[in-house]
Amino acid sequence: MAEEVKLFRTWSSGYALRIVWALKLKGIEYETIFEDLTNKSPSLLQYNPIHGKVPVLVHDGKPVCESLVILEYVDETWKHNPLLPQDPCEKSMARFWANFGDDKLMKSISQLFIAREKDQDVAAVEALENLKLVEEQLKGKKFFHGETIGYLDLAFGWFADFVSILEEIMSLKLVDGERFPHLSSWIQHFIDAPVIRDCWPPRDKMIIKFQVMREKYLAAATPK
Amino acid sequence: MPTNDVKLLGAPASQYVNRVQFALNLKSIDYEFIPQNMREKSELLLKSNPVHKNIPVLLHGDKPICDSLVIVQYIDEFWFDGPSILPSDPYDRAIARFWAAYIDDKWIPFFKELTTAKDEESKTALVEKILEGLKFFEDVFVKASKGKCFFGGETIGFLDIVLGCYLGWLKAWGIQLDVNFLDEAKTPALVGWAESFSSDKAIHGIIPETEELFRILQIILARAADAASK
Numbered sequence: 120m121a122e123e124v125k126l127f128r129t130w131s132s133g134y135a136l137r138i139v140w141a142l143k144l145k146g147i148e149y150e151t152i153f154e155d156l157t158n159k160s161p162s163l164l165q166y167n168p169i170h171g172k173v174p175v176l177v178h179d180g181k182p183v184c185e186s187l188v189i190l191e192y193v194d195e196t197w198k199h200n201p202l203l204p205q206d207p208c209e210k211s212m213a214r215f216w217a218n219f220g221d222d223k224l225m226k227s228i229s230q231l232f233i234a235r236e237k238d239q240d241v242a243a244v245e246a247l248e249n250l251k252l253v254e255e256q257l258k259g260k261k262f263f264h265g266e267t268i269g270y271l272d273l274a275f276g277w278f279a280d281f282v283s284i285l286e287e288i289m290s291l292k293l294v295d296g297e298r299f300p301h302l303s304s305w306i307q308h309f310i311d312a313p314v315i316r317d318c319w320p321p322r323d324k325m326i327i328k329f330q331v332m333r334e335k336y337l338a339a340a341t342p343k
Numbered sequence: 344m345p346t347n348d349v350k351l352l353g354a355p356a357s358q359y360v361n362r363v364q365f366a367l368n369l370k371s372i373d374y375e376f377i378p379q380n381m382r383e384k385s386e387l388l389l390k391s392n393p394v395h396k397n398i399p400v401l402l403h404g405d406k407p408i409c410d411s412l413v414i415v416q417y418i419d420e421f422w423f424d425g426p427s428i429l430p431s432d433p434y435d436r437a438i439a440r441f442w443a444a445y446i447d448d449k450w451i452p453f454f455k456e457l458t459t460a461k462d463e464e465s466k467t468a469l470v471e472k473i474l475e476g477l478k479f480f481e482d483v484f485v486k487a488s489k490g491k492c493f494f495g496g497e498t499i500g501f502l503d504i505v506l507g508c509y510l511g512w513l514k515a516w517g518i519q520l521d522v523n524f525l526d527e528a529k530t531p532a533l534v535g536w537a538e539s540f541s542s543d544k545a546i547h548g549i550i551p552e553t554e555e556l557f558r559i560l561q562i563i564l565a566r567a568a569d570a571a572s573k
Contacts, residue, residue, distance in 0.1 A: 207421040
């Protein structure tokens with residue numbers, strides 16, 4: 120019996136993109152269900168009752184939720200073209216940095232993104248410190264795990280796209296080639312990689328979406 | 344790689360540190376426990392975990408591993424010939440990891456929010472959320488245990504460790520708030536599990552006594568109140 124794989128996602132979710140890329144890297148065929156998170160489908164709520172979020176991977180009727188959990192599930196279920204290193208220590212490093220990306224880095228980038236102009240310099244300090252740590256991880260490597268794309272590249276993939284969106288909306292340069300040569304180079308290699316580049320959501324739509332989001336936050340934060 | 348050069352930087356009352364101790368015990372790994380003073384962080388801690396400057400840190404030979412869930416999985420994967428901590432089936436592993444993420448990202452943080460909750464209304468709301476989480480865990484336990492004593496089935500597994508580490512603090516908070524969190528009437532399976540888990544030889548004696556945790560909780564609450572008044 121052919122196995123059935125479904126992916127619940129939205130058009131813009133960077134978390135869902137991780138799974139799109141992973142399934143593509145493994146050559147797995149699947150059905151995509153696009154969700155409108157303002158009007159969640161009964162299926163989504165059934166498959167992810169705790170969070171009601173995307174992505175959700177449904178494999179032969181069984182749902183897997185949380186993108187980093189799904190990545191490991193995909194890697195352990197379809198063992199060819201491994202995403203994670205085999206060595207336990209290197210695997211631990213990959214998990215550690217993926218958590219860092221989702222917790223500390225994402226938080227500091229978000230804080231910068233919604234900062235008012237007068238607060239941007241302060242907000243940028245933490246973001247830049249976190250980016251320095253990521254820069255260190257990329258020294259001497261084309262991708263996080265070496266020559267080929269793997270788990271950590273997919274985990275940080277959202278950043279490769281979002282950084283240029285943030286820079287355009289806020290008219291600032293966050294990742295400049297001089298300060299972050301390895302990170303800049305990784306971004307270029309990643310966004311243009313064959314498996315990756317066809318999956319990016321439309322940039323103009325992303326700009327509008329995040330511009331609207333930023334304006335909402337700024338308006339809510341303004342003292343009345 | 345020397346398999347007998349294992350050190351753990353930690354503090355006895357940290358539930359995250361306790362997780363690592365459980366895992367090392369389950370695999371019968373000898374290790375040196377190096378207690379850390381989190382108000383005056385040691386050079387060794389800052390060098391071993393420069394990113395978060397936090398405990399636990401496992402030092403295996405000269406390699407530091409940080410983040411309790413990362414460490415537990417490392418222990419399971421490096422010492423693969425010992426009893427397994429994560430289930431072998433990828434789907435069961437995904438379920439265990441999902442709930443581990445829920446416990447660390449949502450459930451334990453409810454308690455952290457309690458330390459700074461200002462009024463009775465917000466405290467009550469947080470207690471409701473904690474109890475809701477416990478009901479989820481009851482269902483997960485019933486499914487995962489398949490009639491046996493642990494989330495891992497016959498033996499202690501990943502979710503036992505991830506949730507079980509908080510049993511002491513759960514009791515301390517229960518005394519603080521006068522709430523019976525593990526209620527035989529509401530979550531009978533979890534009550535049974537808590538007993539089996541706490542009395543297991545790999546677990547027993549690691550989590551500090553409830554009186555000690557309650558004493559520490561008073562200090563935490565006093566500090567939080569102090570910070571809030573500034």
